[in-house]
Amino acid sequence: MSKGITSRAENYSQWYNDIVNRAGLAENSGVRGSMVIKPYGYAIWEKMRDQLDKMFKETGHENAYFPLFIPKSYFTKEASHVDGFAKECAVVTHYRLKTNDKNEVVVDEDAKLEEELIVRPTSETIIWSTYKNWIQSYRDLPILINQWANVVRWEMRTRLFLRTSEFLWQEGHTAHSTMQEAMSETRQMLDIYAEFAENWMAMPVVKGSKSATERFAGALDTLSIEAMMQDGKALQSGTSHFLGQNFAKAFDVKFLNKEGKQEFVWASSWGVSTRLMGALIMAHSDDKGLVLPPKLAPIHVVIVPIYKNNDELEKISTAVKIITTELKAKGISVKYDSNDNNRPGFKFAEYELKGVPVRLAIGPRDLENGNAELVRRDTLEKQIVKQEGIAEYIEKLLEEIQQNIYEKARKHRDSKLFKVDTYDELKAIVNSDGGGFVLAHWDGTPETEAKIKEETKATIRCIPFDSPDEDGVCIYSGNPSKRRVLFAKSY
Amino acid sequence: MSKGITSRAENYSQWYNDIVNRAGLAENSGVRGSMVIKPYGYAIWEKMRDQLDKMFKETGHENAYFPLFIPKSYFTKEASHVDGFAKECAVVTHYRLKTNDKNEVVVDEDAKLEEELIVRPTSETIIWSTYKNWIQSYRDLPILINQWANVVRWEMRTRLFLRTSEFLWQEGHTAHSTMQEAMSETRQMLDIYAEFAENWMAMPVVKGSKSATERFAGALDTLSIEAMMQDGKALQSGTSHFLGQNFAKAFDVKFLNKEGKQEFVWASSWGVSTRLMGALIMAHSDDKGLVLPPKLAPIHVVIVPIYKNNDELEKISTAVKIITTELKAKGISVKYDSNDNNRPGFKFAEYELKGVPVRLAIGPRDLENGNAELVRRDTLEKQIVKQEGIAEYIEKLLEEIQQNIYEKARKHRDSKLFKVDTYDELKAIVNSDGGGFVLAHWDGTPETEAKIKEETKATIRCIPFDSPDEDGVCIYSGNPSKRRVLFAKSY
Numbered sequence: 001m002s003k004g005i006t007s008r009a010e011n012y013s014q015w016y017n018d019i020v021n022r023a024g025l026a027e028n029s030g031v032r033g034s035m036v037i038k039p040y041g042y043a044i045w046e047k048m049r050d051q052l053d054k055m056f057k058e059t060g061h062e063n064a065y066f067p068l069f070i071p072k073s074y075f076t077k078e079a080s081h082v083d084g085f086a087k088e089c090a091v092v093t094h095y096r097l098k099t100n101d102k103n104e105v106v107v108d109e110d111a112k113l114e115e116e117l118i119v120r121p122t123s124e125t126i127i128w129s130t131y132k133n134w135i136q137s138y139r140d141l142p143i144l145i146n147q148w149a150n151v152v153r154w155e156m157r158t159r160l161f162l163r164t165s166e167f168l169w170q171e172g173h174t175a176h177s178t179m180q181e182a183m184s185e186t187r188q189m190l191d192i193y194a195e196f197a198e199n200w201m202a203m204p205v206v207k208g209s210k211s212a213t214e215r216f217a218g219a220l221d222t223l224s225i226e227a228m229m230q231d232g233k234a235l236q237s238g239t240s241h242f243l244g245q246n247f248a249k250a251f252d253v254k255f256l257n258k259e260g261k262q263e264f265v266w267a268s269s270w271g272v273s274t275r276l277m278g279a280l281i282m283a284h285s286d287d288k289g290l291v292l293p294p295k296l297a298p299i300h301v302v303i304v305p306i307y308k309n310n311d312e313l314e315k316i317s318t319a320v321k322i323i324t325t326e327l328k329a330k331g332i333s334v335k336y337d338s339n340d341n342n343r344p345g346f347k348f349a350e351y352e353l354k355g356v357p358v359r360l361a362i363g364p365r366d367l368e369n370g371n372a373e374l375v376r377r378d379t380l381e382k383q384i385v386k387q388e389g390i391a392e393y394i395e396k397l398l399e400e401i402q403q404n405i406y407e408k409a410r411k412h413r414d415s416k417l418f419k420v421d422t423y424d425e426l427k428a429i430v431n432s433d434g435g436g437f438v439l440a441h442w443d444g445t446p447e448t449e450a451k452i453k454e455e456t457k458a459t460i461r462c463i464p465f466d467s468p469d470e471d472g473v474c475i476y477s478g479n480p481s482k483r484r485v486l487f488a489k490s491y
Numbered sequence: 492m493s494k495g496i497t498s499r500a501e502n503y504s505q506w507y508n509d510i511v512n513r514a515g516l517a518e519n520s521g522v523r524g525s526m527v528i529k530p531y532g533y534a535i536w537e538k539m540r541d542q543l544d545k546m547f548k549e550t551g552h553e554n555a556y557f558p559l560f561i562p563k564s565y566f567t568k569e570a571s572h573v574d575g576f577a578k579e580c581a582v583v584t585h586y587r588l589k590t591n592d593k594n595e596v597v598v599d600e601d602a603k604l605e606e607e608l609i610v611r612p613t614s615e616t617i618i619w620s621t622y623k624n625w626i627q628s629y630r631d632l633p634i635l636i637n638q639w640a641n642v643v644r645w646e647m648r649t650r651l652f653l654r655t656s657e658f659l660w661q662e663g664h665t666a667h668s669t670m671q672e673a674m675s676e677t678r679q680m681l682d683i684y685a686e687f688a689e690n691w692m693a694m695p696v697v698k699g700s701k702s703a704t705e706r707f708a709g710a711l712d713t714l715s716i717e718a719m720m721q722d723g724k725a726l727q728s729g730t731s732h733f734l735g736q737n738f739a740k741a742f743d744v745k746f747l748n749k750e751g752k753q754e755f756v757w758a759s760s761w762g763v764s765t766r767l768m769g770a771l772i773m774a775h776s777d778d779k780g781l782v783l784p785p786k787l788a789p790i791h792v793v794i795v796p797i798y799k800n801n802d803e804l805e806k807i808s809t810a811v812k813i814i815t816t817e818l819k820a821k822g823i824s825v826k827y828d829s830n831d832n833n834r835p836g837f838k839f840a841e842y843e844l845k846g847v848p849v850r851l852a853i854g855p856r857d858l859e860n861g862n863a864e865l866v867r868r869d870t871l872e873k874q875i876v877k878q879e880g881i882a883e884y885i886e887k888l889l890e891e892i893q894q895n896i897y898e899k900a901r902k903h904r905d906s907k908l909f910k911v912d913t914y915d916e917l918k919a920i921v922n923s924d925g926g927g928f929v930l931a932h933w934d935g936t937p938e939t940e941a942k943i944k945e946e947t948k949a950t951i952r953c954i955p956f957d958s959p960d961e962d963g964v965c966i967y968s969g970n971p972s973k974r975r976v977l978f979a980k981s982y
Contacts, residue, residue: 097580
């Protein structure tokens with residue numbers, strides 16, 4: 001625990017792993033591809049979850065819970081869905097173990113399932129098979145349901161939070177009587193994700209539609225938010241899908257409309273996952289460790305006493321008690337670390353590693369002067385502040401830190417967002433060390449998209465909503481284009 | 492939705508199913524043994540979860556998340572654990588599906604796992620294999636971790652909430668440096684469960700130790716809370732296990748104690764599940780439907796307008812707006828049901844079915860007189876109350892209802908709690924229509940316990956903590972006994 005972490009310049013990928021491990025966020029488990037989310041990492045995820053849950057409920061959504069297992073046949077009902085999802089997945093084939101005559105525990109072949117069960121990679125099929133029984137008339141609509149759950153998608157190459165076989169997420173599944181309403185819902189939820197990313201995660205995002213190739217399997221349109229990491233790569237941070245009537249048709253879900261006619265139901269689905277933890281880490285952290293936006297920090301303020309003996313410690317603790325009470329009254333979470341085992345310098349490094357937004361240190365001289373030494377994590381600036389009125393000061397400072405972290409990320413993103421008109425420029429940018437987002441013209445064909453991906457590893461992240469109509473020519477094919485799209489390498 | 496539910500007298504079991512289905516709590520899914528928890532049921536579970544989570548955190552516990560899948564070999568490391576758990580479980584054997592030449596989706600035999608993965612029935616093994624890396628010295632202890640998760644135990648005969656193959660629960664797993672500390676933790680968590688059952692669920696419970704036969708597989712001692720349902724049967728509502736050093740030994744988890752010696756770590760684990768939903772329903776509900784204690788009710792007050800035309804509705808809605816604002820300011824959740832599709836009588840029945848603690852009806856005459864008609868769900872008593880000061884009145888009434896529901900359950904339980912000294916009496920009680928709890932002497936042998944179970948279907952629910960030392964003779968064997976234990980039939 002005493003040595004530093006790998007710097008970004010030295011090895012960006014190792015830097016990320018070091019932060020995840022050393023800040024106590026997550027670790028690999030004995031189960032291939034599955035992670036253990038450790039208490040500090042889980043506390044951040046809980047803050048994310050609670051805020052998102054609040055936003056979902058404020059927009060009329062309710063939570064429910066659907067089965068973990070999905071019968072194999074369900075996946076085959078929506079043709080494109082099975083191709084996209086049901087292939088790389090965990091398959092349950094038996095329901096019993098037994099001890100054999102060599103005293104080994106083995107699968108009991110007598111307990112073979114008639115139909116295999118798939119551990120859900122996503123829940124459209126099980127949910128729409130349920131909605132069929134819930135929907136008869138337009139009066140039963142809309143259904144606005146969200147589920148917080150674990151899902152499994154078998155992955156060969158995994159990275160903590162970014163790509164794991166099992167991950168935690170939420171999946172919203174809504175049913176509507178009109179296309180327009182389902183489309184509005186799809187867009188509303190993307191806007192909520194963007195608001196959450198920007199105002200809570202302090203992470204600017206580009207909102208847009210995916211190209212047809214990058215759509216969710218079974219969707220007519222997939223919207224996403226794309227964030228830029230510090231290495232200039234994109235990280236897709238949330239998706240919202242307009243599913244049209246595809247799942248309603250696959251599961252025969254009809255409703256009687258106001259005119260007394262049977263119609264298929266319209267649908268959306270949308271989700272974010274523990275992947276957001278990866279985004280949060282890579283968007284803001286530095287070579288000393290995690291940098292957390294205050295709104296998602298489990299601990300806002302850590303207080304470290306500097307003392308030589310018990311008498312000094314006692315006096316400091318008395319002053320700290322007052323400060324702590326004032327801070328807590330403002331809803332600011334505080335940790336007082338008077339642990340005797342570690343020296344102050346060790347503690348400073350430890351809380352920098354954990355990204356605690358504000359650190360206070362108080363020694364005997366500070367006590368005499370009614371002061372405290374304050375260091376903010378985002379800039380590492382040190383200042384001496386008065387103990388009197390410190391809670392008000394820190395309250396404002398936390399807002400300032402939140403804002404500053406966002407601004408820093410925005411400036412970084414904007415400095416690497418390039419409008420280019422040639423393929424060579426695109427290649428140069430996405431293959432440079434610093435990476436970047438490229439706005440360029442594309443002819444709209446999957447063939448061109450595939451060629452660019454093959455040659456550069458850059459993909460169309462999205463067709464940004466705010467990309468204006470503009471006549472141009474495709475950087476690859478030279479064919480006409482009406483609009484620029486966003487290219488980048490991605491996680 | 493218009494017809495009533497089956498009465499308890501007619502068919503207790505059908506009555507239970509009717510409430511679960513008709514109040515919108517849960518339903519069976521297309522996956523054998525797995526349920527869908529519907530939004531209203533899930534909202535109640537969320538209230539339970541949030542309160543328990545708060546109590547866990549107040550006693551120093553943190554949340555984390557461990558993998559869903561457990562390698563088969565982990566289960567074999569603790570001998571009694573594998574016998575108790577790993578047999579009836581979901582086994583993942585493959586990680587890919589493929590389309591065969593008949594265009595069917597089938598399991599890809601090339602994607603067979605080298606070692607099968609078990610879908611967790613409980614997480615001791617995966618967690619202790621993780622703790623091994625977290626614990627070196629006494630400074631790393633205690634570890635006080637809880638996890639909210641889904642688990643799977645293959646069940647052949649399932650009942651919504653009471654016994655399902657997949658269910659939701661929390662499982663606490665703690666690690667300690669002394670036996671005493673682990674035992675105190677075990678008891679502390681049982682006390683928290685009892686407090687939650689009594690003060691939130693309004694359900695009296697008997698606290699005690701399980702007999703050796705009924706212990707958790709791998710535990711040295713299992714504590715439980717036992718509640719009585721309206722049919723006089725017991726429902727085990729929470730368990731807390733003292734695991735000794737069993738799992739530490741199985742996974743070789745040692746720590747360096749203060750004296751510099753290596754010791755095995757001491758452990759506890761404890762859990763409650765969505766089974767509590769079943770307990771809540773069966774403890775309080777009546778022939779009109781669910782009866783919810785206010786502290787766990789998603790809706791505290793429903794307001795139904797009684798009107799003939801839009802003009803009347805508008806005036807009522809104005810008055811309701813004031814009442815609603817006042818109630819919400821007190822943290823009381825309100826639903827105003829001005830839905831035009833259903834008649835008041837239908838709505839009354841609907842909210843009685845859903846167990847909403849307080850119903851207000853307001854018509855034009857009430858409006859003139861500044862009144863509202865109030866019906867409390869627990870007693871179904873009707874009264875006329877003034878609109879002025881109604882929020883204060885309801886705030887107190889909700890407390891009274893909470894208390895009354897508890898008292899009613901306690902009186903019912905006490906009226907069926909019998910101290911008996913003969914086997915005949917025991918048989919007569921547990922086999923009677925009304926059932927009951929029986930406190931009787933037992934010789935302490937598994938043989939007698941098994942015989943009584945075989946002959947009467949009654950089991951030893953627990954050895955109550957408050958059962959005094961008392962010389963007696965076993966009702967079955969006539970051998971000496973020091974203490975009465977609690978017998979009952981159970982869910």
